[in-house]
Amino acid sequence: MLDDSVKILGHVEAALKLLESNDAATAAGTRKLLIKALRNLEREPANDKFRSLRTTNKTIDAKVVKVRGGVPLLQCAGFRAEGEFLVAKGDAAAVGAAAKAVADALEAGDGSYKVRAVLAHGACVRGVSLGADGVAATGALDNVVRLWDLRGNLTRELRGHEKPRMSDGGVLAVGLVDGGPALSGARDGALMAFCRDGSAANRYVGHGEPLANEPKLTNAQIISSVCYDRASGLVLTGGWDRTVISWDIVGDAPAKRFGPFGAAVNGIAVVPGAAGPTCCAAAGDGTLACFDPSKPPAAATLWVNATATKGTPLRGCCVAGGFVGTVSNDGLARLWDPKDGALIRGAKANADGYLFAVCGTADALFAGGDDGFVTKFAAPSLAVLLRVPQPAAVWSLAARGSSTWASTSRARAALEKTSARSVELALSTIFGS
Numbered sequence: 001m002l003d004d005s006v007k008i009l010g011h012v013e014a015a016l017k018l019l020e021s022n023d024a025a026t027a028a029g030t031r032k033l034l035i036k037a038l039r040n041l042e043r044e045p046a047n048d049k050f051r052s053l054r055t056t057n058k059t060i061d062a063k064v065v066k067v068r069g070g071v072p073l074l075q076c077a078g079f080r081a082e083g084e085f086l087v088a089k090g091d092a093a094a095v096g097a098a099a100k101a102v103a104d105a106l107e108a109g110d111g112s113y114k115v116r117a118v119l120a121h122g123a124c125v126r127g128v129s130l131g132a133d134g135v136a137a138t139g140a141l142d143n144v145v146r147l148w149d150l151r152g153n154l155t156r157e158l159r160g161h162e163k164p165r166m167s168d169g170g171v172l173a174v175g176l177v178d179g180g181p182a183l184s185g186a187r188d189g190a191l192m193a194f195c196r197d198g199s200a201a202n203r204y205v206g207h208g209e210p211l212a213n214e215p216k217l218t219n220a221q222i223i224s225s226v227c228y229d230r231a232s233g234l235v236l237t238g239g240w241d242r243t244v245i246s247w248d249i250v251g252d253a254p255a256k257r258f259g260p261f262g263a264a265v266n267g268i269a270v271v272p273g274a275a276g277p278t279c280c281a282a283a284g285d286g287t288l289a290c291f292d293p294s295k296p297p298a299a300a301t302l303w304v305n306a307t308a309t310k311g312t313p314l315r316g317c318c319v320a321g322g323f324v325g326t327v328s329n330d331g332l333a334r335l336w337d338p339k340d341g342a343l344i345r346g347a348k349a350n351a352d353g354y355l356f357a358v359c360g361t362a363d364a365l366f367a368g369g370d371d372g373f374v375t376k377f378a379a380p381s382l383a384v385l386l387r388v389p390q391p392a393a394v395w396s397l398a399a400r401g402s403s404t405w406a407s408t409s410r411a412r413a414a415l416e417k418t419s420a421r422s423v424e425l426a427l428s429t430i431f432g433s
Contacts, residue, residue, distance in 0.1 A: 011076045012105045018069030024375075024384045030067045031106055033059070038077055038103035041088060045096035051088040053079070077102040116404075116430045117152025124170075125408035125426040127184070130400040131176035132230070135196075137184075138408065138428045139171030145184045145194060150404070150430055158194040160201045161186040167219050173226040173396075177235070181249065183228060185237050189221025193249045204247055204255070207239035211260050217241060222264075225316075229270035232277040234293060238265030244281050246293050258297045262287035262306070267317030267358070269324055271338040278302060278338065280324045282314035288326065288341055305341035309334075316397075320360025321379025327355035333367045335380055347382035349375040359397040359405070366405055368394025374407050391427050406430045 019027050041050040053060050053074070064070035064086075071079075071086070078098040079086040088095045119138060127139035135155075136148045145158040163169035164187055175183040181193040181202075191204040208221030220241040227236040235247045243259035259265070263284035271278045271290075280290050286309035291300040308314065312330045319325065323335040323344055331353055335344040349355055355369035364385070365377045370393040376386040390409040399405040408428045 012073065012102055015069050015072035015076055016105065018072060019067070020069075022068055025387045026067055027069075028386055028388065030063045030070050033063045034070070034073055035103050035106050038099040038106070041077070041099040042096050042103060045088075045092040045099065051095065053086045054084060055081075055086060056084050073102060073106070116150055117148070119146075119148055119152055119154075119428040119430070121146070121426040121428065123426060124395070124410045125428050126170065126172045126395050127174040127226070128396045128398045128406045128408045128428055129174045129176045130398045130404060130406055130430075132178050132400070135176060136398075136406055136428070136430060137174045137176050137182050139174040139184050139186070140426060141168070141170035143169045143171060143186065143188075145171055145174060145182055145192070147182060147196065148428075148430075152430070156196065156198050158182060158184075158192075158198055158201070160192050160194065160203065161190060162188045164188050164219075164221070167222075172222070172224055173237075175226045175228040175235075177228055177249075178230055183226050183235065183249075185223030185226045185239075187219070187222045189223060189239075191223060191226070191235075191237050191245075191247060202249065202252075204249070206245050206255050206257060207237065207241050207243065209241070211241070211243065211257075214260075224264060224266050225268050227268040227270060229277060231272055232270060234270055234277060234279070236268050236270070236279060236293075238268045238281060240264040242283070244268060244279065244291075256293070256297055258291055258293070258300055261289055263313070266313070266315050267326065269317040269319050271319055271324060273338075280317055280336075280338065282317035282326050284313040286311045286314055286328070288314065288317075288324070288336060290324075290338065290341060303341045305336070305343075308336070308341070308343075315354070315356050316358035318358050318360040318365070320365035320377075321363055323380055325358055325360045325365045325379070327358040327367045327369070329354045331355055331369065333358065333365060333375070333377060333382060335365070335382065344380060345382055347377060347384070349373070349377075349384075350387075357394050357397040357407070359399045361399050361401065364399070366397050366399055366407075368397050368407055368409075370394075372409065374405075388431070390429065404430065 123140040123142035129137045143161040147156040171186045173185045193202040210216045222240040225238040246256045261283045267282035269280045288308040289304045290302045332346045334346040350371040353371045357368040368374045374388045392409045396408040
């Protein structure tokens, strides 16, 4: 029996490679089930309930027996076949140690994840951000920005956004300045910069005014995206007025307004470079544009890819693996060359449906949409590493380094009193991987 940790892990490495040869969703489901079963066995190694698994059980058959690597991983933990059962043999101490070694390896392997916290809201959550100081921010359609620690404890509620006279209210995007304010953009057209303790806030307004003698657009004041770039200190917002505004929230200098772009700006990304940062704007008409925020707005545009998605609306923008990442209504995640806007490659996140949210790290791109999954892609290959189910459609994503990421999703529930009515509930889930 495998009761030596070094020997166990030598076999586990080969079994994990078998597991990862399955599709991402299958591997993730098997990993989750095995971790749960092995942790139970680690806690109670003498409990016969946890020492045997019936192979004819539908779940065990589908997620272990019929999955490449499933049975070998259990064998690494000391399980052996006995008729229609897999049974962990040996004394309790050896069984518990073997279960722990394999469970630890499963959790540490590429593609594994665990839920750190689930943050419940009373309104749909549309924005999420992760700070360098272990703070998460969420913005919801109740016009409130909430700050949380990564254990899921609510630390502050920040209020200041208003309901527009002719439309619904709601915070649509948030950001966190390192050691500074919490940022939020909303349907009232305001960028709010809140002190973290809630003692004060600055309000910045600029979206919604017509450009170049054009007529004023309906709901043009709506801010759909907020971007804070840690390296350059840039604070940017994108709006339904087809513009991007660069704000000086430190010196309160006049803002710079770039555009107009092809349609509403749904995503902004800041790309680092030796000559300074450049900005990319993803628009609702499928246009992707890059500009230099240090130049006057009239001369800022570096390139425009007017047929980026052949008219399919872009819904978000990020930097992933040194490239510009986008998601769109055709269900594709794409990577673009930040030098000239050339398409590097695209990949399908799901069978069909829109993608609403995207974020990136140095080696990964995360995408989410109306199929209720977060898909983790390797960057720049866009190989699917992981698909994690969510309670409902995913509206916003944020990532911090390679070990923490968060998503927001919306679910509807029917409540009955004297008559049936539906209310919006939302979950913001913080993951570790």
